[in-house]
Amino acid sequence: MQAILKAIEYYLPPQVLNNPQLCEIAPNWSPQKIQSKTGIEERRISEEEELSSDLAVKAVTKLFESGACQPEDIDYLMLCTQSPDYFLPTTACLLQHRLGLRTSCGALDFNLGCSGFIYGLGMAKGLIETGQVKNVLVVTAETYTKFITPTDMSVRTLFGDASAATLITAQDSHSEQAPAIGPFVYGTDGRGAKNLIVQTGGMRKPVAGFASGGGVEDADEHVLVPPTLYMNGPEIFLFTLDAVPDLVAGICNRAGITFDDVDLFLFHQANEYMLRHLRDKIEIPPERFYVSMSHCGNTVSSTIPIALKEAHKAGRLKTGDRVMLVGFGVGYSWGATMLRWAMNT
Amino acid sequence: MNAPQFLAALHELFDVSAGSIHKETVLQDIAGWSSMTFIGLIAMLDEDFGVRISPGTILRCHTVEDLMDEVTVELSSTKMAA
Known part of the structure:
Protein backbone atom coordinates (compact mmCIF):
# COMPACT_ATOMS: atom_id res chain seq x y z
CA MET A 1 0.00 0.00 0.00
CA GLN A 2 1.32 3.44 -0.83
CA ALA A 3 0.13 7.01 -0.35
CA ILE A 4 -0.74 9.06 -3.43
CA LEU A 5 -1.79 12.66 -3.89
CA LYS A 6 -5.27 12.31 -5.39
CA ALA A 7 -6.81 15.78 -5.45
CA ILE A 8 -6.22 19.44 -4.57
CA GLU A 9 -8.65 22.34 -4.26
CA TYR A 10 -7.98 25.80 -2.89
CA TYR A 11 -9.93 28.82 -1.79
CA LEU A 12 -9.03 32.51 -1.83
CA PRO A 13 -11.14 35.06 0.08
CA PRO A 14 -12.83 37.53 -2.31
CA GLN A 15 -11.35 40.81 -1.01
CA VAL A 16 -8.51 41.92 -3.31
CA LEU A 17 -5.48 44.07 -2.49
CA ASN A 18 -3.74 45.01 -5.75
CA ASN A 19 -0.58 46.98 -6.45
CA PRO A 20 -2.26 50.32 -7.29
CA GLN A 21 -4.11 50.10 -3.94
CA LEU A 22 -0.81 49.48 -2.14
CA CYS A 23 0.73 52.51 -3.83
CA GLU A 24 -2.04 54.71 -2.42
CA ILE A 25 -0.71 53.77 1.03
CA ALA A 26 2.95 54.13 0.07
CA PRO A 27 3.17 56.83 -2.65
CA ASN A 28 6.94 56.36 -3.12
CA TRP A 29 6.28 52.91 -4.62
CA SER A 30 4.90 52.16 -8.07
CA PRO A 31 2.71 49.23 -9.13
CA GLN A 32 5.38 48.27 -11.69
CA LYS A 33 8.09 48.27 -9.05
CA ILE A 34 6.07 46.01 -6.74
CA GLN A 35 5.29 43.67 -9.63
CA SER A 36 8.91 43.48 -10.79
CA LYS A 37 10.33 42.96 -7.28
CA THR A 38 7.76 40.43 -6.05
CA GLY A 39 6.04 38.88 -9.09
CA ILE A 40 2.72 39.60 -7.38
CA GLU A 41 -0.19 41.53 -8.90
CA GLU A 42 -2.76 40.99 -6.20
CA ARG A 43 -3.28 39.29 -2.85
CA ARG A 44 -6.50 38.18 -1.21
CA ILE A 45 -7.36 39.49 2.25
CA SER A 46 -9.68 37.76 4.71
CA GLU A 47 -12.52 39.79 6.22
CA GLU A 48 -12.24 40.66 9.91
CA GLU A 49 -14.60 37.85 10.91
CA GLU A 50 -13.21 35.37 8.38
CA LEU A 51 -10.75 33.02 10.09
CA SER A 52 -8.41 30.25 8.94
CA SER A 53 -11.13 27.73 9.81
CA ASP A 54 -13.58 29.51 7.50
CA LEU A 55 -11.10 29.46 4.62
CA ALA A 56 -10.39 25.77 5.32
CA VAL A 57 -14.10 24.88 5.27
CA LYS A 58 -14.42 26.55 1.85
CA ALA A 59 -11.39 24.71 0.43
CA VAL A 60 -12.45 21.29 1.75
CA THR A 61 -16.04 21.84 0.60
CA LYS A 62 -14.71 22.45 -2.92
CA LEU A 63 -12.88 19.13 -2.65
CA PHE A 64 -16.10 17.33 -1.66
CA GLU A 65 -18.04 19.09 -4.43
CA SER A 66 -15.42 18.01 -6.98
CA GLY A 67 -16.35 14.39 -6.25
CA ALA A 68 -12.80 13.47 -5.18
CA CYS A 69 -14.10 12.25 -1.82
CA GLN A 70 -16.99 12.61 0.58
CA PRO A 71 -16.98 13.57 4.28
CA GLU A 72 -17.53 9.97 5.40
CA ASP A 73 -14.41 8.84 3.49
CA ILE A 74 -12.01 10.92 5.59
CA ASP A 75 -10.07 8.98 8.26
CA TYR A 76 -7.73 11.74 9.37
CA LEU A 77 -7.64 15.53 9.09
CA MET A 78 -4.49 17.55 9.64
CA LEU A 79 -4.53 21.33 9.57
CA CYS A 80 -1.35 23.32 9.10
CA THR A 81 -1.84 26.83 10.47
CA GLN A 82 -0.08 29.52 12.47
CA SER A 83 -3.24 31.62 12.74
CA PRO A 84 -5.62 29.23 14.51
CA ASP A 85 -9.03 30.27 15.81
CA TYR A 86 -8.04 29.62 19.45
CA PHE A 87 -5.11 28.50 21.58
CA LEU A 88 -7.41 25.61 22.32
CA PRO A 89 -9.33 23.64 21.23
CA THR A 90 -7.53 22.38 18.15
CA THR A 91 -8.94 24.07 15.06
CA ALA A 92 -8.96 20.70 13.23
CA CYS A 93 -11.49 19.48 15.83
CA LEU A 94 -13.76 22.42 14.98
CA LEU A 95 -13.35 21.51 11.31
CA GLN A 96 -14.27 17.86 11.91
CA HIS A 97 -17.65 19.03 13.15
CA ARG A 98 -18.23 21.79 10.61
CA LEU A 99 -17.29 19.51 7.70
CA GLY A 100 -19.45 16.63 8.93
CA LEU A 101 -16.53 14.20 9.21
CA ARG A 102 -17.00 10.98 11.18
CA THR A 103 -16.32 11.10 14.92
CA SER A 104 -13.98 8.15 14.29
CA CYS A 105 -11.78 10.54 12.27
CA GLY A 106 -8.42 11.63 13.69
CA ALA A 107 -7.71 15.36 13.70
CA LEU A 108 -4.76 17.54 14.66
CA ASP A 109 -3.25 20.95 14.02
CA PHE A 110 0.39 21.47 13.32
CA ASN A 111 2.19 24.79 13.50
CA LEU A 112 4.50 25.32 10.55
CA GLY A 113 4.69 27.98 7.85
CA CYS A 114 6.27 27.76 4.44
CA SER A 115 7.59 24.22 4.94
CA GLY A 116 4.24 22.95 6.28
CA PHE A 117 2.90 21.26 3.16
CA ILE A 118 6.01 19.07 2.86
CA TYR A 119 5.71 18.04 6.51
CA GLY A 120 1.99 17.35 6.03
CA LEU A 121 2.74 15.06 3.09
CA GLY A 122 5.38 13.27 5.17
CA MET A 123 2.98 12.64 8.06
CA ALA A 124 0.13 11.61 5.74
CA LYS A 125 2.40 9.11 3.99
CA GLY A 126 3.46 7.71 7.36
CA LEU A 127 -0.13 7.28 8.52
CA ILE A 128 -1.18 5.56 5.29
CA GLU A 129 1.82 3.35 4.67
CA THR A 130 1.82 2.03 8.23
CA GLY A 131 -1.75 0.92 7.63
CA GLN A 132 -3.35 3.25 10.17
CA VAL A 133 -5.71 5.04 7.77
CA LYS A 134 -6.70 5.19 4.10
CA ASN A 135 -7.76 8.80 3.42
CA VAL A 136 -6.00 11.83 4.88
CA LEU A 137 -6.96 15.45 4.33
CA VAL A 138 -3.92 17.72 4.48
CA VAL A 139 -5.34 21.22 4.90
CA THR A 140 -3.22 24.37 4.90
CA ALA A 141 -4.87 27.64 5.98
CA GLU A 142 -3.47 31.01 6.97
CA THR A 143 -4.68 34.53 7.63
CA TYR A 144 -1.26 36.18 8.03
CA THR A 145 -2.75 39.48 6.85
CA LYS A 146 -4.42 39.80 10.27
CA PHE A 147 -0.89 40.07 11.72
CA ILE A 148 0.22 42.77 9.27
CA THR A 149 0.48 46.49 10.01
CA PRO A 150 -1.19 48.28 7.07
CA THR A 151 1.83 50.51 6.45
CA ASP A 152 4.49 47.75 6.62
CA MET A 153 5.20 47.37 2.91
CA SER A 154 7.97 44.80 3.47
CA VAL A 155 5.32 42.20 4.30
CA ARG A 156 2.11 43.73 2.98
CA THR A 157 3.36 43.50 -0.60
CA LEU A 158 4.03 39.77 -0.19
CA PHE A 159 1.48 37.94 1.92
CA GLY A 160 -2.07 36.92 1.06
CA ASP A 161 -4.63 34.71 2.81
CA ALA A 162 -5.69 31.32 1.46
CA SER A 163 -6.48 27.72 2.24
CA ALA A 164 -5.73 24.57 0.26
CA ALA A 165 -7.16 21.08 0.79
CA THR A 166 -5.22 18.08 -0.46
CA LEU A 167 -6.46 14.49 -0.41
CA ILE A 168 -3.82 11.84 0.21
CA THR A 169 -5.16 8.35 -0.27
CA ALA A 170 -4.00 4.72 -0.12
CA GLN A 171 -3.42 2.85 -3.37
CA ASP A 172 -2.00 -0.57 -4.19
CA SER A 173 1.70 -0.12 -4.80
CA HIS A 174 3.72 -1.23 -7.78
CA SER A 175 7.23 -1.92 -6.63
CA GLU A 176 8.82 -1.24 -10.01
CA GLN A 177 7.81 2.42 -9.84
CA ALA A 178 9.31 5.21 -7.77
CA PRO A 179 7.13 6.01 -4.74
CA ALA A 180 4.20 8.33 -5.48
CA LYS A 194 13.76 36.00 15.39
CA ASN A 195 13.80 36.84 11.67
CA LEU A 196 10.20 35.91 10.92
CA ILE A 197 8.07 36.17 14.02
CA VAL A 198 4.87 37.35 15.65
CA GLN A 199 6.27 38.24 19.07
CA THR A 200 3.13 39.06 20.98
CA GLY A 201 -0.03 37.13 21.70
CA GLY A 202 1.61 33.95 23.02
CA MET A 203 2.61 33.19 26.58
CA ARG A 204 5.94 35.08 26.39
CA LYS A 205 4.31 38.40 25.60
CA PRO A 206 0.58 37.97 26.20
CA VAL A 207 -1.89 40.39 24.71
CA ALA A 208 -3.41 41.14 28.12
CA GLY A 209 -1.18 44.22 28.27
CA PHE A 210 -3.08 45.76 25.40
CA ALA A 211 -6.38 45.51 27.18
CA SER A 212 -4.98 47.58 30.03
CA GLY A 213 -3.56 50.06 27.54
CA GLY A 214 0.04 49.13 28.34
CA GLY A 215 1.29 47.79 25.06
CA VAL A 216 4.20 45.39 24.88
CA GLU A 217 7.70 46.51 24.01
CA ASP A 218 10.45 44.54 22.34
CA ALA A 219 14.16 44.80 23.22
CA ASP A 220 14.48 47.97 21.15
CA GLU A 221 11.47 49.46 22.94
CA HIS A 222 9.33 49.32 19.82
CA VAL A 223 5.75 48.98 20.95
CA LEU A 224 4.24 45.97 19.24
CA VAL A 225 0.50 46.42 19.05
CA PRO A 226 -1.39 44.25 18.36
CA PRO A 227 0.26 40.86 17.50
CA THR A 228 2.32 41.90 14.51
CA LEU A 229 4.30 40.04 11.87
CA TYR A 230 7.96 41.03 11.76
CA MET B 1 37.35 41.95 -7.62
CA ASN B 2 38.14 45.42 -8.92
CA ALA B 3 36.52 48.72 -8.00
CA PRO B 4 35.09 49.61 -11.46
CA GLN B 5 33.40 46.20 -11.69
CA PHE B 6 31.90 46.62 -8.22
CA LEU B 7 30.70 50.17 -8.89
CA ALA B 8 29.17 49.12 -12.23
CA ALA B 9 27.22 46.35 -10.47
CA LEU B 10 25.91 48.87 -7.92
CA HIS B 11 24.85 51.31 -10.65
CA GLU B 12 22.95 48.53 -12.38
CA LEU B 13 21.30 47.34 -9.16
CA PHE B 14 20.12 50.79 -8.10
CA ASP B 15 19.37 51.84 -11.67
CA VAL B 16 21.16 55.20 -11.30
CA SER B 17 23.03 57.18 -13.93
CA ALA B 18 26.72 56.49 -14.48
CA GLY B 19 29.09 58.21 -12.09
CA SER B 20 26.57 58.77 -9.31
CA ILE B 21 28.03 56.11 -6.98
CA HIS B 22 31.65 56.37 -5.81
CA LYS B 23 33.77 54.51 -3.30
CA GLU B 24 33.08 57.30 -0.81
CA THR B 25 29.29 57.20 -1.27
CA VAL B 26 27.41 56.42 1.94
CA LEU B 27 25.70 53.11 1.23
CA GLN B 28 22.30 53.92 2.67
CA ASP B 29 22.28 57.33 0.99
CA ILE B 30 22.16 55.74 -2.48
CA ALA B 31 18.91 56.79 -4.18
CA GLY B 32 16.49 53.88 -4.12
CA TRP B 33 17.91 52.17 -1.02
CA SER B 34 15.00 50.12 0.42
CA SER B 35 14.25 46.72 1.90
CA MET B 36 13.90 45.38 -1.64
CA THR B 37 17.16 46.80 -3.00
CA PHE B 38 18.85 45.54 0.19
CA ILE B 39 17.76 42.03 -0.84
CA GLY B 40 18.88 42.80 -4.39
CA LEU B 41 22.30 43.79 -3.04
CA ILE B 42 22.67 40.44 -1.25
CA ALA B 43 21.62 38.69 -4.48
CA MET B 44 24.10 40.74 -6.53
CA LEU B 45 27.00 39.96 -4.16
CA ASP B 46 26.11 36.26 -4.34
CA GLU B 47 25.63 36.16 -8.11
CA ASP B 48 28.35 38.50 -9.36
CA PHE B 49 31.04 37.98 -6.72
CA GLY B 50 30.20 34.58 -5.23
CA VAL B 51 30.07 35.82 -1.64
CA ARG B 52 27.33 35.77 0.95
CA ILE B 53 27.59 38.84 3.18
CA SER B 54 25.21 38.93 6.15
CA PRO B 55 22.70 41.81 6.37
CA GLY B 56 24.23 42.82 9.73
CA THR B 57 27.68 43.17 8.13
CA ILE B 58 26.26 45.21 5.26
CA LEU B 59 24.48 47.55 7.67
CA ARG B 60 27.77 48.09 9.54
CA CYS B 61 29.40 49.27 6.31
CA HIS B 62 29.22 53.05 6.13
CA THR B 63 30.50 53.61 2.61
CA VAL B 64 30.68 51.65 -0.61
CA GLU B 65 34.40 51.19 0.05
CA ASP B 66 33.67 49.58 3.44
CA LEU B 67 31.46 47.05 1.65
CA MET B 68 34.15 46.42 -0.97
CA ASP B 69 36.58 45.68 1.86
CA GLU B 70 34.14 43.16 3.32
CA VAL B 71 33.77 41.45 -0.06
CA THR B 72 37.57 41.30 -0.42
CA VAL B 73 37.92 39.76 3.06
CA GLU B 74 35.19 37.24 2.30
CA LEU B 75 36.75 36.34 -1.07
CA SER B 76 40.18 35.78 0.49
CA SER B 77 38.76 33.61 3.29
CA THR B 78 36.82 31.58 0.70
CA LYS B 79 40.04 31.06 -1.26
CA MET B 80 41.90 30.01 1.87
CA ALA B 81 39.16 27.53 2.73
CA ALA B 82 39.33 26.10 -0.78
Missing part, protein backbone atom coordinates in the same frame (compact mmCIF):
# COMPACT_ATOMS: atom_id res chain seq x y z
CA ILE A 181 5.28 10.54 -2.56
CA GLY A 182 8.82 10.59 -1.21
CA PRO A 183 11.56 10.29 -0.23
CA PHE A 184 11.81 13.24 2.13
CA VAL A 185 14.55 15.53 3.41
CA TYR A 186 13.86 17.77 6.43
CA GLY A 187 15.74 20.51 8.23
CA THR A 188 15.44 22.97 11.10
CA ASP A 189 17.49 25.85 12.50
CA GLY A 190 15.84 27.69 15.37
CA ARG A 191 18.57 30.34 15.33
CA GLY A 192 16.47 32.01 12.64
CA ALA A 193 13.35 32.26 14.80
CA MET A 231 10.11 39.88 8.87
CA ASN A 232 13.81 40.57 8.36
CA GLY A 233 13.72 40.08 4.60
CA PRO A 234 17.48 40.29 3.98
CA GLU A 235 18.20 37.67 6.68
CA ILE A 236 15.49 35.36 5.31
CA PHE A 237 16.94 35.77 1.83
CA LEU A 238 20.43 34.92 3.06
CA PHE A 239 19.01 31.84 4.80
CA THR A 240 17.46 30.61 1.56
CA LEU A 241 20.79 31.10 -0.26
CA ASP A 242 22.41 28.86 2.35
CA ALA A 243 19.70 26.24 2.82
CA VAL A 244 17.89 25.73 -0.46
CA PRO A 245 20.76 24.63 -2.75
CA ASP A 246 21.77 22.01 -0.15
CA LEU A 247 18.14 20.96 0.24
CA VAL A 248 17.77 20.41 -3.51
CA ALA A 249 21.05 18.48 -3.63
CA GLY A 250 19.89 16.48 -0.59
CA ILE A 251 16.61 15.35 -2.12
CA CYS A 252 18.33 14.43 -5.42
CA ASN A 253 20.82 12.36 -3.45
CA ARG A 254 18.17 10.69 -1.29
CA ALA A 255 16.00 9.89 -4.33
CA GLY A 256 18.98 8.81 -6.46
CA ILE A 257 18.06 11.21 -9.27
CA THR A 258 19.57 14.05 -11.28
CA PHE A 259 17.86 17.22 -12.52
CA ASP A 260 17.18 15.35 -15.80
CA ASP A 261 14.81 13.05 -13.90
CA VAL A 262 12.67 15.95 -12.65
CA ASP A 263 9.83 17.10 -14.91
CA LEU A 264 8.86 20.11 -12.79
CA PHE A 265 10.52 21.96 -9.91
CA LEU A 266 8.05 23.63 -7.59
CA PHE A 267 9.37 25.71 -4.69
CA HIS A 268 7.52 27.51 -1.93
CA GLN A 269 6.28 30.65 -3.69
CA ALA A 270 7.96 33.19 -1.41
CA ASN A 271 8.55 35.97 -3.91
CA GLU A 272 9.36 35.67 -7.57
CA TYR A 273 12.54 37.74 -7.48
CA MET A 274 14.02 35.45 -4.84
CA LEU A 275 12.81 32.33 -6.67
CA ARG A 276 14.46 33.38 -9.92
CA HIS A 277 17.72 34.02 -8.11
CA LEU A 278 17.58 30.59 -6.45
CA ARG A 279 16.66 28.94 -9.75
CA ASP A 280 19.65 30.47 -11.53
CA LYS A 281 22.00 29.78 -8.63
CA ILE A 282 21.01 26.09 -8.53
CA GLU A 283 21.03 26.01 -12.37
CA ILE A 284 17.52 24.67 -12.76
CA PRO A 285 16.29 24.94 -16.37
CA PRO A 286 13.77 27.84 -16.42
CA GLU A 287 11.27 25.86 -18.53
CA ARG A 288 10.95 23.26 -15.76
CA PHE A 289 10.73 25.75 -12.87
CA TYR A 290 7.12 26.65 -12.10
CA VAL A 291 5.95 29.92 -10.55
CA SER A 292 2.31 30.76 -9.84
CA MET A 293 1.78 33.51 -7.32
CA SER A 294 0.82 36.69 -9.20
CA HIS A 295 -2.88 36.13 -8.41
CA CYS A 296 -2.55 35.45 -4.67
CA GLY A 297 0.90 36.37 -3.32
CA ASN A 298 2.78 34.39 -0.70
CA THR A 299 0.11 32.29 1.01
CA VAL A 300 2.63 30.56 3.34
CA SER A 301 1.85 26.82 3.63
CA SER A 302 -0.69 26.95 0.78
CA THR A 303 1.72 28.16 -1.94
CA ILE A 304 2.86 24.69 -3.00
CA PRO A 305 -0.60 23.07 -3.32
CA ILE A 306 -1.94 26.21 -5.05
CA ALA A 307 0.94 26.18 -7.56
CA LEU A 308 0.53 22.41 -8.07
CA LYS A 309 -3.15 22.92 -8.84
CA GLU A 310 -2.36 25.76 -11.24
CA ALA A 311 0.38 23.73 -12.97
CA HIS A 312 -2.12 20.90 -13.39
CA LYS A 313 -4.80 23.23 -14.78
CA ALA A 314 -2.26 24.76 -17.17
CA GLY A 315 -1.38 21.32 -18.56
CA ARG A 316 2.14 21.42 -17.13
CA LEU A 317 1.70 18.10 -15.32
CA LYS A 318 0.74 14.76 -16.79
CA THR A 319 0.27 11.42 -15.08
CA GLY A 320 3.60 9.92 -14.10
CA ASP A 321 5.52 13.20 -14.14
CA ARG A 322 8.07 13.60 -11.36
CA VAL A 323 7.78 16.83 -9.41
CA MET A 324 10.25 18.18 -6.85
CA LEU A 325 8.57 20.08 -4.01
CA VAL A 326 10.72 22.35 -1.84
CA GLY A 327 9.47 24.30 1.20
CA PHE A 328 11.49 26.69 3.38
CA GLY A 329 10.90 29.59 5.73
CA VAL A 330 9.67 30.56 9.19
CA GLY A 331 11.36 28.64 11.98
CA TYR A 332 13.70 28.29 10.21
CA SER A 333 12.18 25.09 8.91
CA TRP A 334 12.63 23.40 5.57
CA GLY A 335 11.81 20.20 3.72
CA ALA A 336 11.69 18.68 0.26
CA THR A 337 10.11 15.67 -1.38
CA MET A 338 9.40 14.10 -4.76
CA LEU A 339 5.92 13.47 -6.15
CA ARG A 340 4.96 11.14 -8.97
CA TRP A 341 1.97 12.94 -10.41
CA ALA A 342 -1.17 10.82 -10.09
CA MET A 343 -3.94 13.42 -10.33
CA ASN A 344 -5.82 12.93 -13.58
CA THR A 345 -8.85 15.17 -13.24
